[in-house]
Amino acid sequence: MTSEDRLAPIRERIDAIDAELLRLISERADCAREVAKIKEAAGQTTHYYRPEREAEILRRIKTQNPGPLEDEEIARLFREIMSACLALERPLSVGYLGPEGTFTQAAALKHFGHSVRTQPFGTIGDIFREVEAGSCNFGVVPVENSTEGVVSHTLDMFARSPLLIAGEVMLRIHHHLLSRATEIGAVRKVYSHQQSLAQCRGWLDRHLPAAERIAVGSNAEAAKLAARSGDCAAVAGEAAAELYELRSLAQRIEDEPGNTTRFLIIGREDAPPSGRDKTSLLLSCRNEAGGLHRLLTPFAEQDISMTRIESRPSRQGVWDYVFFVDVCGHRGDAEVSGALAQLKTAANLYKVLGSYPEAVL
Numbered sequence: 001m002t003s004e005d006r007l008a009p010i011r012e013r014i015d016a017i018d019a020e021l022l023r024l025i026s027e028r029a030d031c032a033r034e035v036a037k038i039k040e041a042a043g044q045t046t047h048y049y050r051p052e053r054e055a056e057i058l059r060r061i062k063t064q065n066p067g068p069l070e071d072e073e074i075a076r077l078f079r080e081i082m083s084a085c086l087a088l089e090r091p092l093s094v095g096y097l098g099p100e101g102t103f104t105q106a107a108a109l110k111h112f113g114h115s116v117r118t119q120p121f122g123t124i125g126d127i128f129r130e131v132e133a134g135s136c137n138f139g140v141v142p143v144e145n146s147t148e149g150v151v152s153h154t155l156d157m158f159a160r161s162p163l164l165i166a167g168e169v170m171l172r173i174h175h176h177l178l179s180r181a182t183e184i185g186a187v188r189k190v191y192s193h194q195q196s197l198a199q200c201r202g203w204l205d206r207h208l209p210a211a212e213r214i215a216v217g218s219n220a221e222a223a224k225l226a227a228r229s230g231d232c233a234a235v236a237g238e239a240a241a242e243l244y245e246l247r248s249l250a251q252r253i254e255d256e257p258g259n260t261t262r263f264l265i266i267g268r269e270d271a272p273p274s275g276r277d278k279t280s281l282l283l284s285c286r287n288e289a290g291g292l293h294r295l296l297t298p299f300a301e302q303d304i305s306m307t308r309i310e311s312r313p314s315r316q317g318v319w320d321y322v323f324f325v326d327v328c329g330h331r332g333d334a335e336v337s338g339a340l341a342q343l344k345t346a347a348n349l350y351k352v353l354g355s356y357p358e359a360v361l
């Protein structure tokens, strides 16, 4: 039997499976449409997106996955199916820190899938404003260990904004050397955001010791500049390569291979409980011995783990600080709401920034 003979029946099976998949996906889309009708009748007209429900579905898919596809891979496929089903009614509009090709755009698509309408904005402040005004349903902003260097700006915006956090996204950041040049030796200038240059310093020292390094506003901006001249390169992500038609001369050039950036989804409301949630808070205490310790004691007493604490100058007094705190659990959970009630009376400043599902993908 030739290999063609052996392939034929397997291909027939694949065709039959595809037909079945198509039928099932269409049936699923019909169900999502029914859900939308019911939500519409109940007066939910701005959007039908339910972050906690999507997180539950993705978690379940991952635990039920029989293989051979990886959990992450199968979840990504279902992510796209849900995104397409949701867009049937009205695609969500999602603002992100642009220009096109930034890691923030990649984070937006990872979280919402490719059927949303993404819209680039020049600054984090613009994204907050557009979501507040209702011209975008959600916004995506980098917050921790960011490659775009805007962590503190995002935190400071929360102090002033009524917006809430509706989700988080973790994105592995891989940097590539992108250029119109055909070989690394031809590169005289390297553009990138200063944090990306810093994250690839070792590689650049070894492979391009003589090239000038130029810091610009974003990696996408760097790719745009690199596209203008044959002896320039950008350190940027894969999306920028495609967008600006650049060759990837070296891949994954970051010095730390585990490099991950965390992004937040901001909206006019946060998310109902999904079973595995986080709550973010903005707090400050009196500037006295043991002040922070007393402030955080309710979490310890209720056995609530804190996943992050970040301090920022309050801008009100020279030595006053505000703290951005993330804890495990939803503000509606008994332990968390008990701790928050105690905290509220002890804190100078107390603001819940939102409860939302832990990142699944």
Ligand SMILES: C=C(O[C@@H]1C=C(C(=O)O)C=C[C@H]1O)C(=O)O
Binding pocket: 031, 032, 035, 036, 048, 049, 050, 051, 053, 054, 057, 081, 082, 083, 085, 086
């Ligand atoms: C179908 C629903 O609406 C949307 C679509 C979902 C899906 O395709 O599974 C899940 C949650 C919502 O974002 C729902 O609320 O169940």
